[in-house]
Structures are given as C-alpha cells and as structure tokens.
Amino acid sequence: MAEGSATADTPEVPVARRNPVTHTLTCKTDQSVKQASVKLRDVMVFLVGGAGDQERYYVDGPNHNVDYVREMVDADIEALEIKKYCTTLPLGYNAFMSEEDLEKNVIGKISNCNTAVYIIGHSLGGWNGAHLSAVLSDRGFKVKMLVTLDPVGHGKIVYGISKIYRQVPQPKAEYWVNIRAAAVDWNLSDVVADFGEQWEISAGPNVMGRLDINHADANFMYARPLPGGKSARQIVRESILKWTKE
Template identity: 55%
Template sequence: MAGENAASLEPLAKRDAGSVELTKPEDKCAKIIAISMKKVFILFVGGAGDQESYYLSGPNWNVSHVRTKVEADAAALCYLSKCNMKALAYNKFLTDEDLAKNVLVEVPDKSTPVYIIGHSLGGWNGAHLSSVLIDKGYKVKMLITIDPVGQGKIVYGISTIYRRKPEPKAEFWVNIRADKIKNRDISDTVADFGEQWEITSGPDVSGRVDVNHADADIMFDKKLDGGKSARQLLADSILGYLREK
C-alpha cells in the first residue's frame, strides 16, 4: 500500500510465532497435523461499461484498477495467498443460477469472509448482493460502495439492476460519494443520468470526494470521515481477520 496507509500496517509474515514441540526427538513415527488455512474472498463488481461493453462503451476496467491496488497491498503485507479475488460485471449474479455459477462457487464455505467492492451500478447491485448472501447464511465482512448509481428510472429500464433501493447487510459498510466540483467529465454526466444513490444513513464510514465518477481507484485511496481510506480500512479488516486465533 502506498503512502501513509501502508506505514501503519504490519505484514502478516512478521507476526511473532511461538514454538511448540509436536513430536519428541526419539519418536520417529510420521505425524499428520490438521492445519486450518484461513481464506477470504474479495469480489469486485464493475458498473456500466466496466467489465464488459455497455451500449458500445467500454470495457473500461474501472474496478480492475481497484483490484490492482488490493493485490499490491496483499503482496506487500504478505497475505496475497490467503485471498481469492474475482471481478464481475454488475449483472452477473441476479439470478440464482448466475449467483451459484459466478459467486457462490468461489466461496469455500459459509464461514469464509466475503468482501464486496462495487462501483457505480456495481455498487448498487453489490449492496443488494450483500443482503442476498447474508440471508443465505454467508459472512459478508465488508461492503465498499464506490459512488453507487441506480436510482434513475431510465437506467433501470436499460440496465439489469435491482429496482428497489438496496438494504445492505454487512459487518462493516464503507460508502464513497463522488462530488466533482470542477473539471467534470462524461462519466459524471453518465452518473447524473443513472442517478447517484444519495445515502443518508447506514454506512459505518462514508465521505464525499472531489473526484470524477469513473476514477474508482482514486476514490478508493481518498481519506474519508475518520481519516482512513477505503483501501486502508479493507487491509485493516483482512489483516485483523487473518490474525485472529
């Protein structure tokens, strides 16, 4: 992790480990020891024109740029091997069949922590997904919605998204709202068209940032209310879980 976000985190490999005598020196018999390997699943959900073309636009790989930063942090902090990561388009898990094929198959068991990071329409559908998974007995450790979009009636008519407003369920919810004041670009116009989700309550951490809607990776790095970025909050959560006994 770059900058001050990385400085406060101790790599997993640097943890102190005590020694335990498992076999006496004179005992030459082979021993089989069961080892519980903790894993986490991180799902990146892209918006319109992100992981696939959307009405001749894209793919632009916005959440893939976020994934690159998450992978870099995981490698630097020595837990990359503990992470199963996948990026999906926003419309790839709405049916039971697609959910099983594209998401559930990636989660080893219902105790495995799931992290959902969604941008734009992916933030809207990803928030819905958090409640679907919780209702099915899965563990959603953290939901990160990056400038979620989906309130507009028109965008619902031309995109495969949930119609009702999401009611997220997660142990911890981070929401980032793009609020570009100057130098707005076409992505901000598109977000206006789809209608950004104006969230007034619910997230554990939130913040409004002066960033263009398309720049999910930049929003991911911005400090939010409380002084930490979504990027740092994610790394903190994963390290905290992996260090639990």
C-alpha cells in the first residue's frame, strides 16, 4: 500500500451523504447521526479508461478498452454467484475532476463507507485512478484495491492537453497492483503512451510487473500472469470473493 496525501491539484471533495447506522459504516467526514438499514459487504468496481476510451479524444475514440476488462470482471462476479452484491461502472479518465462530477459519477455510486471500492485504471485512467484512490481514502471510503494498467500522465504536453492531475499520484489502497506494458513490437498505442510518458513506478505496489503487451490491450494486461504467478484478474477475483463471503 502506497501512502500519501491528496495534492494541491486534488479537487476538494464534497462531504459524502450516506445513510449509515454505526461509525464503522460512516465516512469520517460525516459526523451526523442517522438511522437507516444498510447493505453490508457490497462491492463497487470503477473501471477508469484512458484518452479516447469512453469518449472521443481529439481525433481518436471512443475505443472502450476498459469495457473489455469490465466484461471479465462481470464474468467472474457471475461465476462466483455474487452478482447481487457487486456493481461495475466504466468511467472516463476525466469523469471526476470537478466537485460536481466527483459526487455524481463516483461518490453518489458508492452505497456507504463500508462498501469495498475497487479502482481499475488504464493509461490516463491509471494515473487519475491512482489519485482517486487517495481522494476516496481521505474521505473515509474503503478502497480495497487499486489496479493500474500501464498508467500514463507524466508528460508536460499531455498534461497541457488533457484533464489530469499534475502531481505524481500518491495512491492509498489496501492493495495495489501495477502493470507496465513493455511490448517488443510497438504499435500506434505504444507511441501514444510514450508521448504521454508512462509512469515508471519503482516502489509502492504489492504486485508489479512488466509485460510484453501493447499499451492499448488493457484486457490482456489484466489477464496475463504477473511475478508470483497470479494475474491481476485472479487477484481481484479472489479479493472480491473473500470480501463478500466473510
């Protein structure tokens, strides 16, 4: 788990409005007393796409790369017979930069502060998703896992033309998996990733690895075994099962 705090570029997040009944289910920013029934052990998976993923990015997209990852997550949830406890939602990399968008697209989708939040981000979505893990953790949400699939965002030029956080992310999650795409045979997506500058991470993740996969192939990155033998897909699936069945 990488420790850190939200930077000056991190938007100020509105207080989460939830309906918990005990402090363990209450965001630490919400001190009011409430009475309501709350579903326990539920899961919210946010899949944050990169440039041109969920919407057009200049002349490219939408390509829906993280939608293919979502299909695998949904298939695993279905196979584990825990669909009633789990929700998956794709997001654009810039879908939570303002207070209004953060509340509408992220905070408003989380049932309560005991919900296990999983963030799977690709490319610019990996960079912004890592920031989102810190934003939610600082507000008292349970960020169970962060998965960054070849995160991109270090370049000054890409920051100038994209709605991303400027500072290097300081993720906050109980478990962090990071994958660096290092294809031997490049294609256009690798050129684009190189232009945006991949985030070279040397420490912090619980599991990390470099794979001979092109940058655009988020689904392959998610499914390919990493050092230690397990894929990000296996790690996420086992974590979700354990959470819902405890």
